[in-house]
Amino acid sequence: MRGYGMHAVNQVGWIEKDKPQCGPLDAIVRPTIVAPCSSDTHVSHGGSGPHSELILGHEAVGVVEEVGALVQTIKPGDLVAVPCVTPDWLVSGVQNHKTFSHDVGPFGSFKLVGSKDGVMAEFCHVNQADANLALIPAGVSPEAALMTVDMASTGFYGAEMADIVLGDTVVVIGIGPVGLMSVVGAILRGAARVIAVGARPQTVAVARQYGASQVISYKDGPIDAQVLELTGGVDKVILAGGGPEAFLQGLNMLKAGGTLANVNFFDATDTLTFPALSWGLGMADKDIRGGFCPGGKVRIERLLALIEYGRFDPTQIISHRFQGFDALPEAFDLMDRKAPDLIKPIVHLV
Numbered sequence: 084m085r086g087y088g089m090h091a092v093n094q095v096g097w098i099e100k101d102k103p104q105c106g107p108l109d110a111i112v113r114p115t116i117v118a119p120c121s122s123d124t125h126v127s128h129g130g131s132g133p134h135s136e137l138i139l140g141h142e143a144v145g146v147v148e149e150v151g152a153l154v155q156t157i158k159p160g161d162l163v164a165v166p167c168v169t170p171d172w173l174v175s176g177v178q179n180h181k182t183f184s185h186d187v188g189p190f191g192s193f194k195l196v197g198s199k200d201g202v203m204a205e206f207c208h209v210n211q212a213d214a215n216l217a218l219i220p221a222g223v224s225p226e227a228a229l230m231t232v233d234m235a236s237t238g239f240y241g242a243e244m245a246d247i248v249l250g251d252t253v254v255v256i257g258i259g260p261v262g263l264m265s266v267v268g269a270i271l272r273g274a275a276r277v278i279a280v281g282a283r284p285q286t287v288a289v290a291r292q293y294g295a296s297q298v299i300s301y302k303d304g305p306i307d308a309q310v311l312e313l314t315g316g317v318d319k320v321i322l323a324g325g326g327p328e329a330f331l332q333g334l335n336m337l338k339a340g341g342t343l344a345n346v347n348f349f350d351a352t353d354t355l356t357f358p359a360l361s362w363g364l365g366m367a368d369k370d371i372r373g374g375f376c377p378g379g380k381v382r383i384e385r386l387l388a389l390i391e392y393g394r395f396d397p398t399q400i401i402s403h404r405f406q407g408f409d410a411l412p413e414a415f416d417l418m419d420r421k422a423p424d425l426i427k428p429i430v431h432l433v
């Protein structure tokens with residue numbers, strides 16, 4: 084089969100491989116729409132994951148091609164959302180961790196691209212189909228379903244980790260596709276005032292459409308000072324963009340008792356430091372949390388239900404649509420270059 088991926092670090096291209104084998108609990112899926120992600124480009128430049136002859140892509144919807152002999156609820160021909168995080172539910176680590184994202188160690192459940200070939204291919208392998216694949220309800224478009232498997236799951240997780248309650252004032256730092264979903268997640272959880280931080284007009288416009296009360300730019304001066312001037316201190320901060328500096332600024336914006344929830348990937352070479360005063364001298368009950376996209380079937384089914392019943396529309400983050408398998412390199416390159424008008428590209432493979 085044909086796939087698009089990395090031959091080696093910084094060398095992307097077409098890859099020929101055998102069709103994956105289906106284990107007794109597993110499924111083989113034929114992806115129909117995929118979305119390149121910033122995490123794929125990180126891996127292609129030497130981020131974590133196998134670094135040679137690896138098919139990239141971890142966000143897909145598709146049609147089930149084949150299921151293993153022990154699979155009970157999924158059958159060939161089903162239209163499914165493939166979560167980007169597919170835990171091995173038989174590993175005890177999954178049952179010990181509340182998000183199921185870390186089965187055999189940190190990020191262990193991030194298997195597509197993380198430890199095996201991804202979804203930018205004619206076929207992809209999904210472990211434990213009954214527990215990992217989500218059927219797409221008739222009222223949800225495949226494009227909307229595609230935006231749940233990583234973008235909405237991760238962005239909403241920022242709002243969940245921040246433990247947003249009715250009436251909170253929330254800052255979302257970074258309004259790429261993940262942060263935009265955090266804006267939506269914060270509002271769904273009952274935030275009153277949501278201040279978004281971003282600079283590009285395209286993302287600012289979508290943040291406003293999604294209900295952000297105000298948008299400020301990190302290019303207009305330190306964002307902690309801007310937010311403190313506007314609010315005097317906020318209840319919750321979701322970090323979905325910016326580097327270590329934004330982490331410190333987020334901490335500075337928090338009132339006593341506030342929570343900073345991070346969904347950013349920091350680089351392994353980054354160091355996170357902050358003055359004791361930023362953390363309320365260690366005594367201001369400021370929580371710092373960080374976590375990885377939750378996955379598995381039930382997580383995605385819950386997000387699909389929110390779409391089905393009209394609670395949100397994730398397709399506003401789709402900025403570029405490509406048609407055909409041969410468009411994969413162009414879509415991937417767009418993500419890699421971070422084109423100025425890019426939010427999220429998708430590729431209809433068929």
Ligand code: NDP
Nearest residue numbers: 257258259260261281282283301324325346347348375376
């Ligand atoms: P993008 O790069 O698309 O968006 C980043 C955002 O941060 C943009 O709005 C950008 O503004 C803003 N930004 C850049 N620099 C600063 C700064 N100094 N201060 C404040 N804001 C800044 O990223 P994604 O939405 O794709 O992903 C967001 C983060 O989430 C990334 O770190 C990504 O690796 C991570 N991620 C984590 C996952 C998880 O499971 N935990 C899953 C997927 C992604 P502008 O563009 O306007 O300049």
Ligand code: ZN
Nearest residue numbers: 120122142233
């Ligand atoms: Zn992703």
